[in-house]
Amino acid sequence: MHDHANTSYHIDPIWISGVGLLATIYIAYSQYRATRDEQKLKLYERRLQVYLHVSDYIAGAMRDADVDHARSVEMLQKTRESTFLFGEEMRSYLLEIYQAGVDLHAKGFELKGPLPIGERRSKLAEEKAATMNYLAVQLEGLHLRFQKYLNLESIN
Numbered sequence: 001m002h003d004h005a006n007t008s009y010h011i012d013p014i015w016i017s018g019v020g021l022l023a024t025i026y027i028a029y030s031q032y033r034a035t036r037d038e039q040k041l042k043l044y045e046r047r048l049q050v051y052l053h054v055s056d057y058i059a060g061a062m063r064d065a066d067v068d069h070a071r072s073v074e075m076l077q078k079t080r081e082s083t084f085l086f087g088e089e090m091r092s093y094l095l096e097i098y099q100a101g102v103d104l105h106a107k108g109f110e111l112k113g114p115l116p117i118g119e120r121r122s123k124l125a126e127e128k129a130a131t132m133n134y135l136a137v138q139l140e141g142l143h144l145r146f147q148k149y150l151n152l153e154s155i156n
Helices: 013-064 069-078 088-112 119-150
Strands: none
Touching: 013 069, 013 088, 013 119, 069 088, 088 119
């Protein structure tokens, strides 16, 4: 009969160190992934806010056939970080949208004034219609412009 009470087990300290090291690496990697995922989510949320604001800006312009000064200033304020969030190409695009809103307002303001019926008034009305059309096209394709920036799988 074998006496288990007197049996001692020897565990190699190197093996214990290795297990401890693996556990430490696993915990560090898990924390790294959690932090990275949290940063991706924050970036997504900031980008989404810009997208929603630009969408609202264009939709408001389409609804009112005008963009007042306060809404244009708000557009600039809400998109001021766009260079850092998206890059210079997207910042330029957002400035084009902003400028279209400013142009829409200026043309509308002039059309409401004492401009007599004639060639200048007709040309201005055509330009305003073209600006409205431009904004309508931008609104329709806006999700495509933002798609690569709002895809959670490819956010880096």
